[in-house]
Amino acid sequence: MATRVEQIAPFQVMAILARAKKLALAGEDVIHLEIGEPDFVAVDAVAEAGVLAIQQGKTGYTSATGLPELKQAISEYYHSRYHASVSPERIIVTPGASGALLLMASLMVNAGEEVIMPDPCYPCNRHFLIQAGAKAKLVETKAEDGFEMDLSALSEHWQDNTSGLWLASPSNPTGAVLSKQYVSEAWQKVSELGGHLLVDEIYQGLVYDGEDFSALSISDDIFVINSFSKYFAMTGWRLGWLVVPEWAIDGATKLAQNVFIAAPSVSQYAAVRAFSPDVLAECELRRQTLNARRLVLLEQLNAIGLPVVAPAHGAFYVYVDVSSVTQDAMAWCLALLEKEKVALTPGADFGVKDAHKYVRFAYTCDEARLKEALARIARFIALSS
Ligand SMILES: Cc1ncc(COP(=O)(O)O)c(C=O)c1O
DSSP: OOGGGGGSOOOTHHHHHHHHHHHHHTTOOOEEOOOOSOSOOOOHHHHHHHHHHHHTTOOSOOOTTOOHHHHHHHHHHHHHHHOOOOOGGGEEEESHHHHHHHHHHHHHOOTTOEEEEEESOOTHHHHHHHHTTOEEEEEEOOGGGTTOOOGGGHHHHOOTTEEEEEEESSOTTTOOOOOHHHHHHHHHHHHHHTOEEEEEOTTTTOBSSSOOOOGGGTOTTSEEEEESSSTTOOGGGOOEEEEOOGGGHHHHHHHHHHHTSSSOHHHHHHHHGGGSHHHHHHHHHHHHHHHHHHHHHHHHHHHTTOOOOSOOOBTTEEEEEOTTTOSOHHHHHHHHHHHHOEEOEEGGGTOSTTGGGEEEEEOOSOHHHHHHHHHHHHHHHHHHO
């Protein structure tokens, strides 16, 4: 096996998932707050468009960078909702944001180079870089600063072999939302340093406080990733996209042709329907449901002595410091699952510094279940102290 495989860490949450499955099989009532996907499915009209595509035999390869009508729909969505002018040619449709991240690592990062990203962040980012023979340079962030990387120190982290900066907003695992001013400043600094900036906007639309904007409204030279997985609740349809600057279209197209041939065709035909007003209205209702859960969760965490310091204004996550009750978040998660049948994700999946102090809650179950989970956690803390 290639040595790079050894550098890729398995997800710690897999141990939790495996145990949770066993407990559920044994008839236990497990509450899942560890899973990073919505508990909704694709809106009916979108699923029906997918079924129709199958019935009409629209199941062959599409063009490598995506169906023209889907790219057109995404372009119009950027224009109408985010006031960003993005030509369809700059949109590369991919198998999930994961496909977009893989393209991005191959497109912009040479072997031996580094990409700066905040600690904590989405773990696969660093693994995609390892595949490209490169690596991530994690820069510590603090809850008191809203988990934002200090941009004034960016040049100190920047080395001769630094290729760029990868950010995400809203963030997984912290739910933090970056301001437009912050992303503009990041872009200015990265440009001065001669690198590239990628903003992962996969949780776009799931913003409850603060501005829901796209980095594409700041500059045509910023790379942006997005997906149908989260806002449109289509995780298993495996569909996302990468927006590249004009000068990178040919390179990205070549890579997409070779690596994927095309994203799934049925999913693409279905996704064209996702931007219709009725579907967007349903997505907005879901956003409101998520926000109501978020407020319940924040309030209840506070009540049980686990207050969330950094604003968690987006996505469907809160990242909680549990160092007042344990020095080992992974062991704590395992014990919580065993005793109270609540599954959470330990911080070690997302970062290095202070990861042992944190757990991620995903509010991907209804309010009643969330309240029940919090009551169980309170009991667990009371009994273990
Ligand atoms: C920040 C972030 N980026 C990318 C992905 C990959 O998503 P997908 O490939 O389902 O679009 C995820 C999945 O959880 C994520 O949280």
